[in-house]
Every structure is written in structure tokens, then in C-alpha cells.
Amino acid sequence: MSNIMSNLSLEEIKxxxxxxxxxxxxxxxxxxxxxxxxxxxxxLAETGFQEWEDEEEDIYNAEA
Structure with a gap:
């Protein structure tokens, strides 16, 4: 946000x-x-990928 905008209140912006x-x-x-x-x-999309960050569910890096 520019310096001008950071100095304005919501009411001033309105x-x-x-x-x-x-x-x-x-x-x-x-x-x-x-x-x-x-x-x-x-x-919303972030919540769909949370399981990928779970190390116990890390099937993609499991060695065969």
C-alpha cells in the first residue's frame, strides 16, 4: 500500500x-x-493440500 493510502482512514477512503x-x-x-x-x-485450495505437508502421509517420497 502506498504512503498516501496508509495515512487515510477507511472513512476518508469511502x-x-x-x-x-x-x-x-x-x-x-x-x-x-x-x-x-x-x-x-x-x-480454500490451501486446505486441500494440507495433507501433502503431513510427513506420515508422505507416500510420494516413499522408497519402493
């Missing part, structure tokens, strides 16, 4: 955003939704 034209707000919301969905899917 005030700036609400000055944007409606179409730009729609675009911003769409972009935010996409980023949040991607982040949520990444967190």
Missing part, C-alpha cells in the same frame, strides 16, 4: 470513492468482487 462517477464505482465493485473471489478460492 469519501473519496463516493465522489467517483457511477460507472467507475460499478467497475470498482466488479474488480473488488473478482479479487475477493480469487482470494477466497486460494484459501
Amino acid at each position: 469519501a473519496i470513492l463516493f465522489q467517483l462517477p457511477e460507472q467507475e464505482l460499478v467497475t470498482l465493485v466488479t474488480d473488488l468482487e473478482e479479487r475477493l473471489q480469487t482470494t477466497a478460492m486460494m484459501h
Whole structure:
């Protein structure tokens, strides 16, 4: 985050955003939704690979 953004409160950021034209707000919301969905899917995917980190379940490195 840039220095400018780190010095602004959430309310100040909202005030700036609400000055944007409606179409730009729609675009911003769409972009935010996409980023949040991607982040949520990444967190969900991490849980699917936790068993690979378990040394007792390490069948992929077992010597034959």
C-alpha cells in the first residue's frame, strides 16, 4: 500500500470513492468482487493440500 493510502482512514477512503462517477464505482465493485473471489478460492485450495505437508502421509517420497 502506498504512503498516501496508509495515512487515510477507511472513512476518508469511502469519501473519496463516493465522489467517483457511477460507472467507475460499478467497475470498482466488479474488480473488488473478482479479487475477493480469487482470494477466497486460494484459501480454500490451501486446505486441500494440507495433507501433502503431513510427513506420515508422505507416500510420494516413499522408497519402493
